[in-house]
Amino acid sequence: MVDPGDAKPVLGWLAEHPDYRLTDILITHHHNDHVGGVAELKQATRARVLGPAAETIPARDIALVDHDRLTVLGLEFVVHAVPGHTLGHIAFYHEDATTPLLFSGDTLFAAGCGRLFEGTPEQMHDSLERLAKLPDSTLIYCAHEYTLSNLRFAQAVEPDNQDIAQRLAEVTRWRSENRISLPSNLALEKRTNPFLRTRETSVKEKADERSGGQNTSQSAVFASLRAWKDKF
Template sequence: MLQIDALPAFNDNYIWLLQDTTHKRCAVVDPGDAAPVLAWLALHPDWALSDILITHHHFDHVGGVAQLHEHTSAKVWGPALETIPARQVALNDGDRIEVMGLEFKVILVPGHTLGHIAYYHDDPAAPLLFCGDTLFAAGCGRLFEGTPEQMHHSLSRLAALPAHTGVYCTHEYTLSNLRFARAVEPNNPDIAARVDQVTQWRAEGRISLPSTIALELRTNPFLRVNETSVKEKADEWNSLDNASPSAVFASLRSWKDKF
């Protein structure tokens, strides 16, 4: 039995805590701070941290890795193309790994960083995606290292996953992203409904995650670059005829950076 909870960190990060309730072992994704994980383990002294999964090298995702590894001897998995503290297993695109009895496929998704990876558990009934800072709820990560073409390709790979895939990104950016999505598609009823729902959730102190691929396909402008109305807004923003989907994406990303 798998249970997934979010451990808040910093201002808006989430450390995903995967719990194997049968064997009382757990794994964490992108622990930028060791303290929330150590606090959880202190409250659950009969549980063991077995694995640490890292998507990319930014400090708010790896800052707690060395301390957690030293404290628990958990196995550290991370992208082969980046320098990850205490990493023991370097992962490349297409690798398959087993964590707490669950198989995950590694998907290389450059853009936010050049070596960024995502972890995909392809359970037919309940597929799961841990995508770091590549795909956000109603948005995507900034292009710190990669190109718009790379990021568009990465997002296209994730968008092709089954519609009911649970999307576990690592920041509470949803409302901000939805405000931008609404500016891009002011007449999209799914975006309007999502704004209302997430606004209510946040007012109640609830988190806005996980999402699903289906919901992102309806409300995330960065996955909707083939829509005529989205292209028209992108063209309006940079005063160009953005002829390719990646060019539409580049215009949207530039707009969002200044939004």
Template sequence: MLQIDALPAFSDNYIWLLQDTTQKRCAVVDPGDAAPVLNWLKHHPEWALSDILVTHHHHDHVGGVEQLHTTTGAKVWGPALENIPARQVPLNDNDVINVLGIEFKVFLVPGHTLGHIAYYHADVSKPLLFSGDTLFAAGCGRLFEGTPEQMHHSLSRLAALPAHTEVYCTHEYTQSNLRFAQAVEPNNPDIADRVAQVAAWRDAGKISLPSSIALELRTNPFLRVNEISVKEKADEWNKRDNDSPSAVFASLRSWKDKF
């Protein structure tokens, strides 16, 4: 049985802790800081960290990898196209790996960085996606290295996953992303409902994740570039006819960067 918890790091990062409750083995996703993981292991001495999954090379995702690997001997998996500290297994698009007895498929999703990957577990009843900084709750990552066309393609690939896929991204950006979503679609009732729900969660000290593909398709403007109202807002922002979905995406991303 797999249990997933969030270990907060820095101001708004989450290190996802995957726990095999039968074997008392665990794995972490994107440990930008070793301290929260080591603290958890200290308070759970019967558990062993067996694996470290990395989505991309930014420091707030890899800063704790080397220390955790040295301290625990955990195997480090990461994108083949990026320089990942202590990486032992380089991963490419469509690779299939086994972690904690669970199969994950690797997706290459360039845009935020050129070698960014996501991890997808295709369980029939509860599929899981660890999307790093590509797909956020109600948003997407900035384009530090890739092009709008690349990111649009990456997001489209993730959006095609089963609707009930649980989405585990790596930052608590949901409220700020929803403010932008409301600017793009002020009359979208699903966005309004989500704003209220997330506000209640955050006021109660709860995190806003995981999301789901279904929820993102209803409320994330970056997955809704084919909607006429979204295109109209994108056209209004950059004062042109954005004549393709990737052009609409590019306009929205430019707008969000300055929002």
């Protein structure tokens, strides 16, 4: 279980599936919509709680820092420190030859990224660049289904990007059918997520237009995009 904001759906599912047991709870950061169910779940299941050392996490058993390794259900994960959304935010990466996966919390979303509640644009940009170096086949399990609104913003940034247009049409259809759009994958994000495309000329030009001047670094382009998205 990753980032349980509410214990009730989890406990309900466990009651309906008695052959399953909750053994581990992974936490990416301290916001209540990610930890609100932790204490109740731990009390009910005695699950092990693992979360960032730099933040206050309820009922935490193991405090994690960058590069730590842990094993859950036979899968080994590596901790990546990704400050920005919060200062102590971490992500969990499982390396696999065919299907690597990332629990990215509120750092990397499908077609977007999290708001900057505590960190700086430079920190968040560096965190996203770090995640972008993972294999293109990495499956992205983010914490929120914001894909449709994120793609509308992405299209405003790059109106001529056909990958964004195709993905927007696809996700619009999925959401009309009450289907989720997750997981994403890193290759798709590199083609359609403006926050991973700050080096692209089309993205920089739009950021410069919004800023009313030249953004002289990729982190400055990111900051311009993030400020725009906050009001989009």
